[in-house]
Amino acid sequence: MNILSKAKKNIETLRQKNPLVLNITNLVVTNITANALLAVGASPVMAFAKEEIEEMVSIAQAVVINIGTLTKDVVEAMFLAINKANKLGIPVIFDPVGAGATKYRNEISRKIMEEFKIDIIRGNASEIANIAGEKIKTKGVDSTEGIDNIVQLAKLAATKYGCTVCVSGKNDTVTNADETYLISNGDIALTKITGSGCISTAIIGAFAAVDKNFVSACVTGALIVGISGEKAAKTAKGLGSFQVNFFDNLSNLNEKYIEGAKIKQTD
């Protein structure tokens, strides 16, 4: 089955299976991440208490870890959650928000990558560069200066950790080092609302819950976010209505969206 047929099938399967996606995420995007997951047909649960996180993992079909607003207690819950997910064979999706901005984020994100099994990483180029050990200048949590060859970077990270990597940017790059796709759907407005990256990560998590081929899970998620953003921009009057349209589109998601895919395979 080609990648676009797989993406179409994933959309249908997600709505049928309605997987429970556990999110330990940042406090900026908690609400919109839950809404995005509900919109595409998954069941979100947001939890971060050490006392219950392992039990929550055990009823989930995917675990999404996002370090956007780290604190010591939440970090402990993340480690417990990932460890439990690894034991149970539940896919773990990691969003290293702001990796590169502070030593603390670097330390936590490297610990996550090195001591546990992470199935998918999604971030912008500077975050992935940091994970891969490449030196890149970072401006806060959003920047991506000085990155020459994002495909090479993504493959480096994928090889280093034996995982699938999705680098978001003007093009989204998805690779497991062997198989690589570039997606050019999306709209600049997605970079001007907070949390569109975090939402991508969570939606990729939802597809990883129903598709054990993590490359096609990532491609499906990246396409849906990009295409929903493109459609949203067409009638938006500004960033407020863009966000409303974006959620309308996520919730109206169907196989036809995939016909708007702008994708090419490079490996």
Add this chain to the structure above:
Amino acid sequence: MNILSKAKKNIETLRQKNPLVLNITNLVVTNITANALLAVGASPVMAFAKEEIEEMVSIAQAVVINIGTLTKDVVEAMFLAINKANKLGIPVIFDPVGAGATKYRNEISRKIMEEFKIDIIRGNASEIANIAGEKIKTKGVDSTEGIDNIVQLAKLAATKYGCTVCVSGKNDTVTNADETYLISNGDIALTKITGSGCISTAIIGAFAAVDKNFVSACVTGALIVGISGEKAAKTAKGLGSFQVNFFDNLSNLNEKYIEGAKIKQTD
């Protein structure tokens, strides 16, 4: 006065008295709960620091407790807040989000019910079943499988704890064990945006601040949320615009909404 006349009067009284409703709630819904309370005419305050929570209770007219994203420190603040509210005779409304999903939530929600005076519980059927001690299968924080007789369940919980119970679902059931109402307003979209249940609980809290008859307070809150959801669905293009319409309707609330009530009394 019949229940619908009471609901109409409550809408007017809420806007006149503008009660302060203290919320110790979960991090997914903090923003939208505050906005929902403002929209219907209450004054929200969201706080959860042990250092100040008792003082906050002492200036509030209702206290809403929601365990959607528990942590140890917040649990301590909840216990202090409920204890203080009980001493001052301020109504306490409890939303046992995800009760049944983890031992920690079960333990905390049972402690809340058994060691304090709770005036109103609002939850879905699986949460209320857990509170009542009935065994029900739970899927994360959202599911309601295998519940035969919700009215019986609601009355069981109301009797066990001497409180008023509101069970949300396809029908909303409100009972204090003696007097029971079924409300069938609402729209499926309310189950596809995060926090509509939490908003119901908070709005019920606002009405409990101005109506000491907690059955009519619950009925008013459930009707308003259901009817605002129904109206919202009529012109929504998806879940994004549904949520916008829903808040528009909450803020345009007036007595005429009650004319759309679909309600029957069974006890």
Add this chain to the structure above:
Amino acid sequence: MNILSKAKKNIETLRQKNPLVLNITNLVVTNITANALLAVGASPVMAFAKEEIEEMVSIAQAVVINIGTLTKDVVEAMFLAINKANKLGIPVIFDPVGAGATKYRNEISRKIMEEFKIDIIRGNASEIANIAGEKIKTKGVDSTEGIDNIVQLAKLAATKYGCTVCVSGKNDTVTNADETYLISNGDIALTKITGSGCISTAIIGAFAAVDKNFVSACVTGALIVGISGEKAAKTAKGLGSFQVNFFDNLSNLNEKYIEGAKIKQTD
């Protein structure tokens, strides 16, 4: 350059320089504050871990401190952040949400004002009165009863702490004790959505990052929020669409907005 020319220039400079604004803010408004900053052209970062906050300060061009949902750990992070910003000469903007409502908020807000250098305070009249040491009755976090002369109050606070003060209300008052402006843009709906004050503070922070004259930074921020709110109200169908329009307007911000300014200088 007069104040309106300065405001026009600030709008352009903000979009050119795209300053990083670090926010330690409350959990009710985290998402909308980040979106408001993005909309007007700043780069938001939201962080509050003691482990990384000083590093975050060192890459920021302004630091916004908001005590809307205090906890002990976040307070420690605030002290570290303000101290670091003071050492580096980065402007600090303080929003004393709910000062006056509890002893804890009073204690923290006075400590912030007395032990550190704060460049700008923005709050409602009862919050500023509390900071200034004037006795005012407070209702939760929103009220402003019994305040006779807001200009006098603002100048008192500005003199006491050697800072610029912005008092939000029916009129917004901006003063550094020597130079004083009254702004009467805005719409009642801004008081009925949660976080419009917090957004003002953050946007003022963004302008303080690019304009070392804090009076004109405050005036620019207050005008933009007021004018965007006014425009939003014109086509809003309720508070849901008001909020969407408000964000649309923030994101469409340009120099022409300033032509709608309702401002007078009193000192």
